[in-house]
Structures are given as structure tokens and as C-alpha cells.
Amino acid sequence: MGHKISGITAERLSSDELAQNFSDLHTPLQPHEVRVAADRCYFCHDAPCVTACPTDIDIPLFIRQISTGTPEAAAKTIFDMNILGGMCARVCPTEELCEQVCVREVSEGKPVEIGRLQRHATDTLMAKGIHPFSRAAQTGKTVAVVGAGPAGLSCAHRLALLGNDVTIYDARPKAGGLNEYGIAAYKTTNDFAAREIEWLLSIGGITLENGKALGNDLALEDLIGKFDAVFLAVGLGGVNALEVAGFGSERVSNAVDFIETLRQTPDLGTLEVGRHVVVIGGGMTAVDTAVQSKLLGAEQVTIAYRRDRNAMSASRYEQDLAAQQGVKLLFNMQPIEFDTTGDTPMLELGYSTVNNGKVEATGETIRIMADQIFCAIGQRLTTDAGLALEGQKIRVNEVGRTGLTGVWAGGDCALGGNDLTVTAVAEGRDAAIDIHNTLMGGA
Template sequence: MNSPFTPGVVSQRLSTEDLSKNFGDLHAPLAPHEAAVAADRCYFCHDAPCITACPTDIDIPLFIRQISTGTPEAAAKTIFQQNILGGMCARVCPTEDLCEQACVRELAEGKPVEIGRLQRYATDTVMHSGVHPFTRAAPTGKRVAVAGAGPAGLACAHRLAMLGHDVTLYDARPKPGGLNEFGIAAYKSTDDFAAREVDWLMSIGGITLETDKALGTDMTLDALAADFDAVFVGVGLGGVNALGIDGDARDGVSDAVSFIEDLRQTDDLAKLPVGRNVVVIGGGMTAVDAAVQSKLLGAEQVTIAYRRGRDAMSASRYEQDLAASNGVKLLFNVQPVAVHGNGAATDVELEYTQVTDGKLAGTGETIRIPADQVFRAIGQTLTTDCGLDLTGGKIAVTGAGRTSRAGVWAGGDCASGGDDLTVTAVAEGRDAAMDIHATLTGAA
């Protein structure tokens, strides 16, 4: 079906069978024998560099040894002790830039131990059993509010509940999960895994979920601080930066985050419109996810246009290569000047850039490429500061997430110091929970 405003943007470009194949699991799960073979490659290093490279400090050699000895349940508990969202992180974490890059096998042979897939094998084993590996401590009588049910908020809520506190978890959306539910490519998280992981996590008990409750709109920080013994803010970054160019408001121009959300939440991929010629402006993971999924939906030409060189892209080289292998063209050192068209987008004008004295500047030379659909993926912004001190456009934090207001902690993408990774958000939520616990119990 064609859009009345953007003739090139149509649904049902591919058959249902092709769409199902295109959006299948990016990495097939390991069978038990495959896991045993993969685990056998680990050297079980003393002072293993892979542990240092993991933002959540998982004891990687230990859990791999536990897999190799036939006890994946023990391996999963080792993982979950540090990262309760280890199942999702096994699917989306850029292991090629973190633990696997640091692997001794990678340094010696150019082929690391498959840490991510082994982590998925272990965590899936326990999650499929339906058994939660931890039990709640005795109730402390303390109540904590967690605003934001993304990775940071979920990790914080789980750890606090496990330590015996009563947690009320709020989220602005109709379902929890944050970027895990709404913002990650569908081929990385299949079979409704994000929602199933949240349900499993909350089976620890002691967590009450309230959805459609946005901080700054439906509730205030003052009210939460008055009603609870502590507050954790993990609201993420809900705003999207505009291109700030002529034609930014034309039909066919939208933000990549919304496109990915629509794709993740649809019950029929064939109904999702996609352009014939798609251009994604940006150089991060969101840009790659939007571009690859456009191609998988049936777009004929997909281009990622990034204003700097390849090495400056925040998307990993693995993700860049994934895009290229799916037929996405990567265009470097270009910045958007205008989106042209008569009402709807027809093409994008780009200006070549160069770096002079450390500053990016246009060269004056431009090109135009066809585009009936343009996605903005140039960063997100904080939607509410709650009156807290900011730094660099994010909530300023010190130590384990302490904000400028006593009794209020923050973590994840909304807080300063992070790197916008799911695994880092989990670590920040977990560490803030431990600091909140120490404060509430008088141990701090």
C-alpha cells in the first residue's frame, strides 16, 4: 500500500516468507555439543583480560569452565550475579569491542572464544527452566522508587528487591524494557525475548510495576522523594535531535528511533512501509539498525551518511561490516544540507566535509542522492532534568550514581559518564542499588 504523501514508501515489498527469513535470529543459539567445543577453547586465564573488558565484571573464565564441566546453570548464576540482564547483553553487547577483543585467543589467533554466544547458552538454559536463581532477603521495610524500566532501572530494581527492599518501578511507556523492548534491531532480539526477560527478572518478587507514568509529566521528583526512602532515575534519552536543515519537516523524513520502535512493536512486518531509496543520517548503532532493517524490509538502495570518517563512527566495525554485508552503502565525510522534494522527500543534498585544525567544516562541494525516506539518527536528548544538576546535557552523577540531590540516584543513558551501552546501563543500575542499600541500612 502506498502512502498518499510519499509514493515511494510502501508496505509489503517482500513476501511474508522472505521477511520471516530476513528477521530471523542473527546468531543461532549454540547446541550443547557446540557450547562444549566453544568452551574448550578458553585458556581460563589468571587475571583474565576479558573480565577487565566487561563493564559488569562478569567472571568470564569461571562461567566458561562451568559450561565445560556440564553445569550451565551454575554458569548462568555466575553471570546473573553481576548482570541480571545477561541474556539480553549476550545478544546485543558489542563483545567484539569488549571481552572478545581482549581475549587472548583473539590476540594470538585472530579468533576469540565466543564469549557472547556462550553467555547466551548459559542464561537461556536457566531462563527456559523458569527458575529464578536468587531469592529475596528478609524485608527491610524500606521503599524505593525507580523511574524508568529500561536496563538501568531494571537492574537497580532487581538488586534492591533481592536485598529486601520494596520497589515501585515506573515507566512512561505501556510496557517495560526501555531500549531493550523498543530500540534494538528485531533480528538481535527475537521471539519477544525482551518482554520475557522482564517477566523472569521480576519473578524475584518485591517489585511493583506501574506503566504509562512519565517522570516530569505524570509525577514529579519532589513527590517521589517525599513518598519513598530513595529514588533512582533511569529515564534514558527520549528526545531526538533535529537535522536543522531545509526540508527536515518534509513527508518521508522521520527519526530512526521511532522507525525501530514501530518495527519492534508491529505484529506484521509486511504492514510496515519502507522507502525504495532510504538515507540514514548518523554514525551510531541506531543508524546501523535502521539502515539494515530498511534493507531487510525490501528497500532497494540504503545509504548511511556520516559527517566524519569511518574510524570516528560510534557503531563498531563489526556493525559497519554487518551493514555492508546486507547491501547498505556507507558514505563518509558528508553532512546533510537539505532534503529536497515537492512536499515529500525525493532526494538529499549532502556536503563533503574535512577536518581542519581539529574542527569539522564543509568543503562547499555537494552531491545529491535519491531519497524517498530519510531517517535522523544523530543522537538523543534528555526530556526532563527534574531540577537536578546537569553536565553535558545529562544528569550529573558522582560515585555510584549520586546526583546533586540527596536521596536521589541516576544511571543509564540519562546520566553522565556512560557510553550508551545496555551492559554499561546494567552496571550503573546495579552499582547504584548497592549504594542505595548501603545508605538505607546505615552501612554507607
């Protein structure tokens, strides 16, 4: 943060308190818990949980495999459809997807713990250092994947599995994308993102080159000339700006940078956090920022969102998690001015209402203490490589084909996704299959 800013300081909590606060959000199931959880599954024939899973994992099958004492087989069932099943078991909003439609949830209000059972299976297999797949015979085809986030990794793995040689380029020093840099630390402990990538790459046939960004170090035209196909998974690297009086203050920063710094800092005690923190936004980044600020020792943390609760893109589960940690959620509130002229920095917020989808101010205002503000109002595409856009994302069809022959795209940078890890994995996988079929002369 540079020089000392009044009210923003490090070491608000002891190392023991920080270790406890940032421990695993969902601890692994114990052996007896695994058996009980698996036995609750009805093994539905036309299981609604499968339909609700973006990667179409055969959930009843893998739970039955767990219940019969073969978690390694269950893991392979998961990895067949979702090679990042370990990460998705930790961060996927199962409460809004598979578990929400579970028959047990509908009838009893308590679903089968699909996410935790998936973690048990995948962790069991990965702990043994086993990769459940072997590459097919080499095709002689080469594919460039730009971006080593969930979509890029999923695409690269499936392409390599099918016998193609893949080079992944990524702008950052580490692979993983949001899994490495953008998810709350208490959701992926013990450097899981890096360990999962190392395991994924063990299939062979994949070369990873870090520190190479599209537009700066890589030109799409050159990649097209060098490789048989290109898959773009560049994510949304830009951060939306908020034009509010006083938001040029050094007390205001973007939430994405805060989470990235936290994720890459070995000693959380060195991180500075305010006494009174306000987060502007209503998505997962806003919630992760608010909760982690509280876990670092902030006394009062507030999320201010300009629409109502139902409009928040963060799930109700995540909203409740924030509230349980002591975060205050203010709805229908938008920032008007940040005043740092007095002894106590104050943020003025205005009440808002929504008419025909448009946010309008009511004229009523409040002022709250705020010695640190984080903006989490969305991200944007930083490079489109000259491809056709729809809205703010690259236009693609249902299997990721762009308007340029030989170029596919998926993940957050492409149209159609909902900015979830599990959706990005599905898009990368499906694009890889279409790329392979196209290179092999199929439809």
C-alpha cells in the same frame, strides 16, 4: 505514514522473505558447538576479558562451568553480576569488549565466543523458569525507580534481592526501555525482552506501574516524600533535530520512531519503506535503521555520516554487518538540501573535513536519490527534574549519587555511561548497592 507517498510502500517482500530476514542474527550454539567453544578458553588467572566487561562477570569461571556440564551454575555466575545477562549476550558489543582482549583473539585472531556461550548458559536456566536468587529478609525500606530500562531494572532487582520493596514507574505501556523499543528486531527475536522482564520480576518485591512519566505524572519532590530513596533511569527520550532545507518533508522522519514502530508491529509486511532510503548518522541507531530498511525490501540504502569511519560510534562489526546487507556507507558527508520538487526526490550531500574537532564543508557536493530519509543524530534528556547537569546529562558520582540527598541516577540519562545496555546494567546494580548501604546506615 498517513496518506500514500510515492516511492514508499508496504509489502515489498513476501511474508516468508520477511520472516527469514528478521530471524535471529546469531543462532544459539548447538550442544557440540558449546563444547568446542568452551574448550577454547584458557581460563586465564588474571583474565583480560573480565577487566573489559563493564559488569565484571567472571568469564573464565562461567565458561569452565559450561565445560563441566553445569550451564545453570554458569548462568548464576553471570546473573550474580548482570541480571540482564541474557539480553547482553544478544546485544553487547563483545567484539569491542571481552572478545577483543581475549588471549585467543590476540594470538590467533579468533576469540572465544564469549557472547554466544553466555547466551547458552542464560537461555538454559531461563528456559527452565528458574530464578536463581531468593530475597533477603525485608528491610522495611522502599525505593522508587523511575524508568524500566536496563539501568532501572538492574537497580530494582538488586534492591529487591537485598530485601527492599521497589516500585518501578515507566512512561511507556511496556517495560524494557531500549531493550523493548530501540534495538533491531533481528537481535532480540521471539519477544525476548518481555520474557526476560517477566523472569526478572519473579524475584518478588517489585511493583511495576506503566504509563507514568517524570514531569507529567510524577514529581521528584513527591517521590522523595513517599519513598526512602529514588533512582532515576529515565533515558534520553528526546530526539535531536537537524536543520536542513527540505527536512520538513513528510518523507523525513526520525530513526528512533521507525525502530520503535518496527519492534511493536506484529506484521512486518504492513510497514512502509522507500525504494531509496538514506539514513543520516553514525551510531547504532543509524546502522539498525539502515539494515532493517534493507531487510524490509528497500532497494538502495545509504548511511551518510559527517565524520570519518573511525569516528562512528557504531562498532566496526556493526558497520561491516550493514555493508554485508548491501548498505552503502558514505563518510565525511553531511546533508545540505532535500529537494522533493521534481519527479524524483534528491538529497544533496556535501563533502566535509574535520579541523581541530570541528566539521567543515569542503564545498564539493553530490546528489543522490532519496524517497525516504531517517535522521539518527542522537538523543537528548527531556527532563532533569531540576537536578544539576554536566553537559547534557545528570551529574552523578561513581555510584550514581546526584547532588540531591536521597536521589541517585544511572543509565543513558546520567553522566559517565557510554549508552550501552551492559553499562546501564552495571550502573543500576552499583547504585542499588549504594542505596541499600545508605538506607541501612552504612557509608
